[in-house]
Amino acid sequence: MLTREELKRYSRHVLLSEVGMEGQKRLKKASVLVVGLGGLGSPLAMYLAASGVGTLGLVDFDVVETSNLQRQIIHGNSSIGQLKIESALQTLKDINPDVHVVLHHVALHSSNAKDIIKDYDIVADGTDNFQTRYLVNDTCVLLGKPNVYASVYKFEGQASIFATNDGPCYRCLYPSPPGAGTVPSCSEVGVLGVLPGIMGTVQATEVIKLILDKGKPLIGRLLVYNALDMRFSEIRLHKNPNCEICGEHQTIKELIDYDVFCGVKKDESKISHSTIDPQDNKEIQPQSLLHLIRKDEVFLLDVREPHEYEIARIEGSELIPLQQISKNLNKLPKNKSIVVICHHGSRSKAVVDYLHSNGFDNVYNLQGGIDRYALEIDGIIERY
Numbered sequence: 483m484l485t486r487e488e489l490k491r492y493s494r495h496v497l498l499s500e501v502g503m504e505g506q507k508r509l510k511k512a513s514v515l516v517v518g519l520g521g522l523g524s525p526l527a528m529y530l531a532a533s534g535v536g537t538l539g540l541v542d543f544d545v546v547e548t549s550n551l552q553r554q555i556i557h558g559n560s561s562i563g564q565l566k567i568e569s570a571l572q573t574l575k576d577i578n579p580d581v582h583v584v585l586h587h588v589a590l591h592s593s594n595a596k597d598i599i600k601d602y603d604i605v606a607d608g609t610d611n612f613q614t615r616y617l618v619n620d621t622c623v624l625l626g627k628p629n630v631y632a633s634v635y636k637f638e639g640q641a642s643i644f645a646t647n648d649g650p651c652y653r654c655l656y657p658s659p660p661g662a663g664t665v666p667s668c669s670e671v672g673v674l675g676v677l678p679g680i681m682g683t684v685q686a687t688e689v690i691k692l693i694l695d696k697g698k699p700l701i702g703r704l705l706v707y708n709a710l711d712m713r714f715s716e717i718r719l720h721k722n723p724n725c726e727i728c729g730e731h732q733t734i735k736e737l738i739d740y741d742v743f744c745g746v747k748k749d750e751s752k753i754s755h756s757t758i759d760p761q762d763n764k765e766i767q768p769q770s771l772l773h774l775i776r777k778d779e780v781f782l783l784d785v786r787e788p789h790e791y792e793i794a795r796i797e798g799s800e801l802i803p804l805q806q807i808s809k810n811l812n813k814l815p816k817n818k819s820i821v822v823i824c825h826h827g828s829r830s831k832a833v834v835d836y837l838h839s840n841g842f843d844n845v846y847n848l849q850g851g852i853d854r855y856a857l858e859i860d861g862i863i864e865r866y
Contacts, residue, residue, distance in 0.1 A: 483507075484503065484506060484507060484510065487580075488506075488510075488534070488580065491534070491578070491580075492506050492533075492534050495509075495533070495534070500694065500696045500697075501694060501696075505694045505696070506534060508693050508694055508695075509533055509534045509535050509536065509690070509693055509694070510534055510535075510536040511536055512535050512536055512537070512603050512604070512693045513535075513536065513537035513538075513539065513601065513602045513603050513604075514530055514535050514537070514538055514539070514602060514603065514604045514605075514606060514689055514693075515538075515539040515540075515541065515598070515599060515602040515604070515605045515606065516530070516538060516539065516540050516541070516606050516608060517541045517590060517605065517606065517607050517608060517609055517614065517618055518541065518542060518607070518608035518609040518610065518614075519540060519542040519544075519554070519556060519557075519566040519567060519569075519570045519608070520542075520544075520550070520553075520554050520566075520608060520609075520610060520678070521553040521554055521608075521610075521634065521668075521673065521675075521677075521678025521679070521682065522608030522609075522610075522632050522633075522634065522678045522681060522682040522685065523540075523542070523554075523556070523570075523606075523608035523682065524553075524554045524555045524556035524557070524570075524678070524679075524682060525555060525556075525678070525679045525682035525683050525686065526606055526608055526682040526683070526685045526686045526689075527540065527556060527570060527574060528555070528556055528573065528574065528577060529682075529683060529686035530606075530686055530689060530690070531574040531577045531578045531581045531583075532577050532578055533686070533690055534578065534580075534581070535581065535689075535690075535693070536581065536582060537581070537582045537583075537584065537602075538574065538581055538582070538583050538584070539583075539584040539585075539586060539598070539601070539602055540567045540570055540571070540583060540584070540585055540586060541567075541586040541588065541590055541598065542565075542566045542567050542570075542586075542587070543587055543588055543589045544565075544566050545563060545564060545565055545566065546561040546562050546563065546564050546565075546566055546569050547562065547865065548562055549669075549865070549866050552675040553673065553675040553676075553677075553678050553679065554566075555679065556569065556570045556573045556574075557569045557570070557573070565587060567585045567586070567587055568585075570583075571583050571585060586598055590614055590617060590618070591617065591740070592617065592737040592738065592739065592740065595617055595618070595621040595737060596621055596624070596625065596737070599618075599621050599622065599625055599627060600625055602627065603627070603693070604627065604628050604630060604689055604692055604693070605618060605621075605622050605627050605628070605629050605630065606629075606630040606685050606686075606689055607619075607629055607630065607631045607632070608632065608682065608685070610633075610667060610668060611667070611744075612659040612660070612665075612744045613740040613741055613743070613744045613746060614740070615631070615633075615652060616652065616653070616659065616740050616743065616744065617737065617740045618652075619631075619644055619645060619651050619652035619653060619727075620653075620727055620734060620737055620738075621737060622644065622645035622651075623645045623651050623727050623728050624727075624735075624736075624737070626645075626647075627645065628643055628644075628645060628646050628692055629643065629644040629645040629651070629652070630643050630685050630688050630689050630692070631643065631644055631652060631685075632678075632681040632682065632684060632685045633681075634668070634673055634677050634678045634681055635665075635668070635671075635673070636668075636671055636672060636673055636674065637674050637677065637708065637709045637710045638677075638706070638707065638708050638709070639677055639678070639680065639681035639684075639706070639707040639709075640681075640704055640705065640706055640707075641681055641684045641685060641688070641700060641704075641705045641707075642655075642700045642701075642703060642704045642705065642719065643688055643692070643699050643700045643701045645728070646701050648701065648702075648721075649701035649702045649719070649721065650702060650719045650720060650721045650722065650725075650728070651721075651725060651727060651728045653722075653725050653726060653727055653728070654719065654720070654721055654722040654725045654728065655704065655719060657722070657725070657726070659743065659744040659745070661745060667826065667828070669825055669826060669853075670824070670825050670826065670828065670829060674709055676709070677707075677709050680707060680709070681707065684705065684707075688700055702718065702719050702720065702721075703716055703717070703718060703719060704716065704717040704718075704719055764831075764834050764835075764838070764845065764846055764847055765846060765847050765849045766821055766846040766847065766848055766849065767849055768848065768849070768850065768854055768855045768858045768859045769858070769859065771821055771848060771855065771859075772859050774819065774821070775796075775798070779818065779819060780818060780819050780820070780821050781800070781814065781815050781818045781819070781820045781821070782796055782798055782799035782800065782821055782823060783799070783800060783802060783814065783820055783821065783822045783823065783833070784796070784799040784800065784801045784802070784823045784824070784852075785802060785803060785804040785807065785822055785823065785824050785829055785830055785833050786801070786803065786804075786823070786824050786825060786829070786852075787803055788801065788803065790825065790866070793864055793866050794852055794856065794863045794864045794865070794866060795852070795863070796823060796852060796855060796860070796863070799823060800813070804824075804829050804832070804833060807833055807836065807837075808836075811837075811840060814837070814842065816841075816842065816843075818844070819844040819845075819846065820837065820842060820844065820845045820846070821845075821846050821847075821848055822834050822837070822845065822846070822847055822848065823848045823851060823852050823855075824848075824851050824852070825851045825852060825853055825866075826850060826851040826853055826854075827847060827848065827849055827850050827851040827854075830847045830848060830851065831847045833847075834846065834847045853865055853866075
């Protein structure tokens with residue numbers, strides 16, 4: 483039943499014939515898992531709490547940083563350095579103290595996804611990486627849970643609902659992930675701050691519609707938003723009969739290693755350690771780089787953009803933006819080890835592969851980029 487205080491709080495909902503008392507009771511009884519408390523998860527969780535969803539599960543393992551605050555509105559200055567789930571809990575309880583919030587301070591992966599997701603009615607995916615998107619999708623398909631999806635990139639956003647009985651799943655739209663490092667993250671190319679707010683609100687709307695069983699949900703439809711043009715468009719989606727997990731001849735029946743599937747790491751089961759070529763190891767740790775810098779045995783190649791270089795740089799590095807590498811190969815030494823640097827390591831990885839294919843043997847990628855170097859080695863370097 484709804485208490486007197488709840489009736490007052492949700493009065494504008496109850497006045498709607500599509501919601502009413504019964505609809506508000508449905509919301510109170512429902513449980514929703516929000517995966518990720520970043521730009522999408524912030525407005526999503528806040529509106530679900532305000533709407534009276536009875537149980538909200540929050541999955542995140544990160545801490546709040548200053549650069550988050552431009553778009554992750556569930557956090558504030560006082561939350562910097564705090565766990566995102568703890569920061570979110572404080573905000574949500576302030577919005578609606580009656581909502582039961584369950585914290586999952588973990589990275590979602592194949593070994594825990596089923597155990598976490600099975601207890602919720604609906605999953606809302608607010609993540610920003612392909613490994614977790616495929617993991618959430620596959621888990622929802624296997625458990626029969628609706629997956630309310632959204633993603634953002636620079637000025638554009640997408641939203642849909644996957645893994646329902648009568649609709650497609652994420653793999654129907656994207657059967658295989660893009661090559662590792664080919665799609666830069668928001669931390670590398672930026673994102674308009676209000677964009678995830680818009681798409682996260684769309685997600686919250688679709689979650690509420692599913693709970694109420696009202697309106698026309700985004701099942702079989704991909705909503706595409708362009709903020710610069712202020713234009714919404716729609717793409718019809720269909721269930722793929724050949725889909726590996728929801729098709730007529732299902733081949734994926736258990737969760738897999740999504741880091742391997744998305745090319746983030748190699749499949750160690752297929753590596754013969756007796757025949758490993760040392761040159762295959764193209765990564766270098768921050769501590770090892772510091773050792774090389776002190777011995778003056780390394781050429782530091784920074785492939786970020788000039789505005790990023792202005793914010794933060796490793797002393798002695800030379801800036802050649804990624805798009806200009808092919809025109810400046812003559813500037814690179816062949817008698818020294820070259821360590822390639824970007825923000826988090828994905829752009830630099832692509833440059834390492836390119837240089838290896840062009841005759842540069844001793845080329846290495848700084849694992850985790852300048853952000854990890856600042857975190858582990860040089861705290862004076864500004865993080866962004």
